[in-house]
Amino acid sequence: xxxxxxxxxxxxxxxxKKLTVxxxxxxxxxxxxxxxxxxxxxxxxxxxxxxxxxxxxxDVPEGYKVSRKEKRNFPLILESPSPNQTSLYFCASxxxxxxxxxxxxxxxxxxTVV
Amino acid sequence: xxxxxxxxxxxxxxxxxxxxxNCTYSNSASQSFFWYRQDCRKEPKLLMSVYSSGNEDGRFTxxxxxxxxxxxxxxxxxxxxxxxxxxxxxxxGSTLGRxxxxxxxxxxxxx
Numbered sequence: 001x002x003x004x005x006x007x008x009x010x011x012x013x014x015x016x017k018k019l020t021v022x023x024x025x026x027x028x029x030x031x032x033x034x035x036x037x038x039x040x041x042x043x044x045x046x047x048x049x050x051x052x053x054x055x056x057x058x059d060v061p062e063g064y065k066v067s068r069k070e071k072r073n074f075p076l077i078l079e080s081p082s083p084n085q086t087s088l089y090f091c092a093s094x095x096x097x098x099x100x101x102x103x104x105x106x107x108x109x110x111x112t113v114v
Numbered sequence: 115x116x117x118x119x120x121x122x123x124x125x126x127x128x129x130x131x132x133x134x135x136n137c138t139y140s141n142s143a144s145q146s147f148f149w150y151r152q153d154c155r156k157e158p159k160l161l162m163s164v165y166s167s168g169n170e171d172g173r174f175t176x177x178x179x180x181x182x183x184x185x186x187x188x189x190x191x192x193x194x195x196x197x198x199x200x201x202x203x204x205x206x207g208s209t210l211g212r213x214x215x216x217x218x219x220x221x222x223x224x225x
């Protein structure tokens with residue numbers, strides 16, 4: 001089944017403890033990206049990648065890191081999480097002609113930083 | 115000014131009603147446009163792409179007006195299962211990886 005898989009689905013952590021949220025897609029898509037969704041603010045892009053080793057900042061990159069060493073994986077790293085990073089996170093992927101076909105989203109990761 | 119603006123609603127309509135959502139975008143270089151549907155606490159799912167000539171998929175019709183930088187979604191004969199939040203999404207032509215989301219319009223269809 002074609003899909004974008006995020007792990008974990010739920011995570012509670014403490015301030016300052018490094019964490020990684022994994023994202024993997026099995027559709028051989030070139031584009032991958034990360035979003036956070038907060039009440040009243042909608043979905044905001046954190047980082048995106050247009051291919052292996054090519055990443056760029058979105059609207060809210062502060063406090064996050066990403067890497068794209070393989071085409072299928074695009075992990076989101078929080079080196080020192082803070083409570084304002086408590087949010088619902090989505091990973092998404094698209095083929096190169098995603099402008100035609102849109103993006104496929106993972107099921108989301110609900111992160112709480114205490 | 116936000117990249118994409120949507121009327122947040124909520125829209126509460128009876129089954130069988132016709133409802134229309136609007137969305138405006140600020141950057142004239144925007145090239146691709148979509149409507150996504152998001153159920154509560156779930157991931158957004160592509161509903162339909164929006165083309166300049168307008169396009170229809172069953173009960174759903176999407177329109178794009180580039181001159182006014184305006185996108186619309188029309189839902190005819192609303193079903194209970196249409197209850198969701200509808201997200202307007204825009205991609206700029208120069209940076210295909212950059213997506214801009216509206217805040218979403220909430221729809222509730224009641225029996």
